[in-house]
Amino acid sequence: MGEKVVAGQFDLSDRQRYREKLQRCLTGLERLLAEKRFDRPKNLMGLEIELNLVGADGMPKMLNAQVLERIASRDFQTELAMFNLEVNIAPHRLGGRVFDRLAEEIRTSLAYADRKAGEVDAGIAMIGILPTLDRDDLVSSNLSAVDRYALLNEQIVAARGEDFTLDIEGVERLTCTSKSIAPEAACTSVQLHLQVTPDRFADVWNAAQAVTAAQIALGANAPFLFGRELWRESRPPLFQQSTDTRPPELQAQGVRPRTWFGERWVTSAYDLFEENRRYFPALLPICDEEDPLEVLDAGGVPSLSELVLHNGTVYRWNRPVYDIADGVPHLRVENRVLPAGPTVTDVIANAAFYYGVVRALAEEPRPVWTRLPFEAAAANFEAACRHGIDARFEWPRRGRLGGTTEVDAAVLVRDELLPLAEAGL
Secondary structure (H helix, E strand, O other), X not given: OOXXXXXXXXXXXXXXXXXXXXXXXXXXXXXXXXXXXXXXXXXXXXXXXXXXXXXXXXXXXXXXXXHHHHHOOOOEEEOOEOOEEEEEEEEEEOOOOHXXXXXXXXXXXXXXXXXXXXXXXXXXXXXXXXXXXXXXXXXXXXXXXXXXXXXXXXXXXXXXXXXXXXXXXXXXXXEEEEXXXXXXXXXXXXXXXXXXXXXXXXXXXHHHHHOHHHHHHHXXXXXXXXXXXXXXXXXHHHHHHHOXXXXXXXXXXXXXXXXXXXXXXXXXXXXXXXXXXXXXXOOOOOOOOOOHHHHHHOOOOOXXXXXXXXXXXXXXXXXXXXEEEOOEEEEEEEEEEEEOOOOHHHHHHHHHHHHHHHHHHHOOOOOHHHOOOHHHHHXXXXXXXXXXXXXXXXXXXXXXXXXXXXXXXXXXXXXXXHHHHHHHO
16 A cells, blocks of 8 residues: 555545446456566565554654654655554565575664664564554554545545444453554554566465465464453454454455455466455545556556555455566565564564475475365464464375364474475575
């Protein structure tokens, strides 16, 4: 959701016009895929880290505009609430001592940001949910003064038509309501990008989906919200509930939430963008003047602006990304599973595990997703969020027996996934 969005009102025809334009974008994407117009393999990765601003007492500081003004770098951007920032690390080729270089760049960037934040008596904190947050911090008046956030909040609230209900039961139970999407701002993550060719996209995305549970089991660090101990990783239920456009009646009907694990293994990136159009009404029906099919007919590369904007309002844990660099389109898998921090070493270790194990699983002759029901992968993800490293997963048996079995998360990671990650790197 980093696109420029200008505040304004939508009339009754806007969504229909947007739906039609979105279909033209999908047709354009289909042509790009069929005509093999995408970038050649580059094995590029990148990452983004969402950060919290805190005072010396660890309490949130609503100062991101002042801090960003002092940082004065395009590598840092605003985020949803005034106590949030995001740092973007430049793309790197996976290979050699890439993780050493990443660690140095992240430490340098965070130290610089922390120093600049210190000029307004603030500092940088990396964690999935800042445990000192109070309900009064997560209100609409503390959203960043950016048009797209105000408009997104307005549209999600309008779609829901009533207060948001937060109801998370773990070690303790939290129940409360919110009049805005501001509680989403409590969820800060590390987002791992991997550029892939269209031919490899489905294998990489499916592999990433299969290991989300293991990522959470290893990386969970956000058990607390509003003074309550909830799940080992409370970001996923908090994010889903704080952006849920479905009142209880639509939930009871089985309408899909916008924060979504998914429902099937895929065969193409097109599958995911097509699901976005089919299942999710537009929140920001802003139409670009470009006609993607006319651009393609003229030999150009369409921006597919409506497809990109709509994709940014469907919150998958592994999101497909269409982008253009130097005039050439490419696809990425954006892994949004991990909480931020808590240290640079954690970020790097979790990234190395992810990139290694996804590559290894994507290249297996009998891929894990051909042996694991998708519903089991989704259940594994929830179990990891609830129980962290103490979770038990359903996973394919090794050897010729076939089928699946239950295994401790720690045992699966130690005996099977870590060796795969090492081989994948």
